Amino acid sequence: MSTEPNVIYVGNKPPMNYVMAVITGFNMGNTTEVTLKARGRAISTAVDVAEIVRNRFFKDTKVHAISIGTEQITPREGGNPRNVSTMEITLKKE
Amino acid sequence: MSTEPNVIYVGNKPPMNYVMAVITGFNMGNTTEVTLKARGRAISTAVDVAEIVRNRFFKDTKVHAISIGTEQITPREGGNPRNVSTMEITLKKE
Numbered sequence: 001m002s003t004e005p006n007v008i009y010v011g012n013k014p015p016m017n018y019v020m021a022v023i024t025g026f027n028m029g030n031t032t033e034v035t036l037k038a039r040g041r042a043i044s045t046a047v048d049v050a051e052i053v054r055n056r057f058f059k060d061t062k063v064h065a066i067s068i069g070t071e072q073i074t075p076r077e078g079g080n081p082r083n084v085s086t087m088e089i090t091l092k093k094e
Numbered sequence: 095m096s097t098e099p100n101v102i103y104v105g106n107k108p109p110m111n112y113v114m115a116v117i118t119g120f121n122m123g124n125t126t127e128v129t130l131k132a133r134g135r136a137i138s139t140a141v142d143v144a145e146i147v148r149n150r151f152f153k154d155t156k157v158h159a160i161s162i163g164t165e166q167i168t169p170r171e172g173g174n175p176r177n178v179s180t181m182e183i184t185l186k187k188e
Contacts, residue, residue: 044137047179051164055177066160068183070145083149085141089162 006031010038010046018049023057026093033064036089043087050089064092100125104132104140112143117151120187127158130183137181144183158186
C-alpha cells in the first residue's frame with residue numbers, strides 16, 4: 001500500500017479492485033481528491049478505473065488533472081534501462 | 095486513414111508507426127497541433143507515442159490537452175453493447 005495519502009497505484013489487477021480503492025479513499029472522510037498512478041500497460045486500466053468511478057459510482061466526480069511522463073526502469077536482472085510511459089489522473093469530488 | 099485533419103487514430107500496431115504519422119503531420123506544413131485518439135488497450139500505446147515524439151523527435155512539443163471518456167460499442171456479431179474507455183492527447187509544437 002502507498003504511504004502517500006490518496007494515491008492509488010494501478011497495476012495488473014482487474015479495474016474493479018482499484019475502483020473499490022478509490023471509493024474507499026473518497027469515503028475515508030476529509031478528502032475530495034484521489035490520484036491514480038499507472039505505468040506501461042496499466043495506463044489503460046487507470047483510465048477504465050476513472051471512467052467507472054465517474055459513470056457508475058460518484059457522478060459528481062470530475063477529472064481534475066491528467067498528466068503523462070516517462071520513467072527509466074532498470075531491469076532487476078540487470079541490463080540496459082528502458083523507458084516506460086507513466087500517467088497520473090486526479091479525480092475530484094465536487 | 096482519417097478524414098479529420100491532424101487526427102491520428104492509434105490502434106494495435108507498434109508505437110513507431112504512429113510516431114511516424116505524427117512527424118509527418120507536423121512536417122506537412124501549416125499545422126502546429128496533432129491529436130492522438132485511442133480506445134481500450136491502445137490508450138497505453140497513445141501515451142507511448144506522445145512521449146516518444148516529445149523526448150526523441152520534437153523536443154519543443156508540449157502536451158496541450160488530454161481528455162478521457164467512454165464510448166459504447168455494439169459488437170459486430172450482436173449482443174449487448176459494452177463500454178470502452180477513450181483518450182485524446184493533443185500535442186502542440188511551439
